[in-house]
Amino acid sequence: KAGVTQTPRYLIKTRGQQVTLSCSPISGHRSVSWYQQTPGQGLQFLFEYFSETQRNKGNFPGRFSGRQFSNSRSEMNVSTLELGDSALYLCASTPGARGTDTQYFGPGTRLTVL
Amino acid sequence: GESVGLHLPTLSVQEGDNSIINCAYSNSASDYFIWYKQESGKGPQFIIDIRSNMDKRQGQRVTVLLNKTVKHLSLQIAATQPGDSAVYFCAETFGNEKLTFGTGTRLTIIP
Numbered sequence: 001k002a003g004v005t006q007t008p009r010y011l012i013k014t015r016g017q018q019v020t021l022s023c024s025p026i027s028g029h030r031s032v033s034w035y036q037q038t039p040g041q042g043l044q045f046l047f048e049y050f051s052e053t054q055r056n057k058g059n060f061p062g063r064f065s066g067r068q069f070s071n072s073r074s075e076m077n078v079s080t081l082e083l084g085d086s087a088l089y090l091c092a093s094t095p096g097a098r099g100t101d102t103q104y105f106g107p108g109t110r111l112t113v114l
Numbered sequence: 115g116e117s118v119g120l121h122l123p124t125l126s127v128q129e130g131d132n133s134i135i136n137c138a139y140s141n142s143a144s145d146y147f148i149w150y151k152q153e154s155g156k157g158p159q160f161i162i163d164i165r166s167n168m169d170k171r172q173g174q175r176v177t178v179l180l181n182k183t184v185k186h187l188s189l190q191i192a193a194t195q196p197g198d199s200a201v202y203f204c205a206e207t208f209g210n211e212k213l214t215f216g217t218g219t220r221l222t223i224i225p
Contacts, residue, residue: 033212042217043203056212103213
């Protein structure tokens with residue numbers, strides 16, 4: 001079974017631009033979570049989607065948004081990019097709706113904001 | 115707010131020795147704990163998990179210990195190998211809440 005895939009793997013943007021990242025969960029997994037990873041803050045939870053509905057949300061500004069499609073694929077969008085948005089963005093999927101299900105991570109998208 | 119932290123940010127262990135990575139958590143309601151391993155350039159990889167109704171769980175070369183009295187979690191890796199070099203994260207959750215990750219411990223295996 002293929003793992004979680006994320007595209008693109010690397011991205012360079014400039015301040016003020018917007019970006020969309022994509023995540024395809026493991027086949028059959030219905031929940032997708034997004035995390036931001038930086039050296040200073042570690043892994044920070046962004047949001048979680050289950051059955052196209054946002055179930056949990058972290059403490060990030062409204063510039064960060066996401067959605068999930070009927071096939072469980074998910075996208076996250078960051079508008080008006082800031083230098084501090086440079087990070088590794090990780091997507092994780094779980095089979096069901098329970099927060100206690102094991103999360104399987106993708107390789108991440110490395111975003112650099114210049 | 116609740117937090118999950120690690121006692122040591124870095125750990126160096128001789129190849130073949132056992133290593134112990136520690137984690138403290140503050141939410142007494144947490145009922146599920148996971149250890150992840152993250153190698154350079156990769157996403158976190160699930161190692162082992164434990165639920166709050168257990169105090170020990172063993173996998174292949176790894177053991178997780180949970181002490182709910184002092185809210186402490188540890189990961190023991192037996193007979194370390196060069197491939198064990200990575201950053202290790204503990205994470206906690208309860209109910210359907212989001213996972214909260216610790217800051218990570220970098221484990222370096224010395225040949």
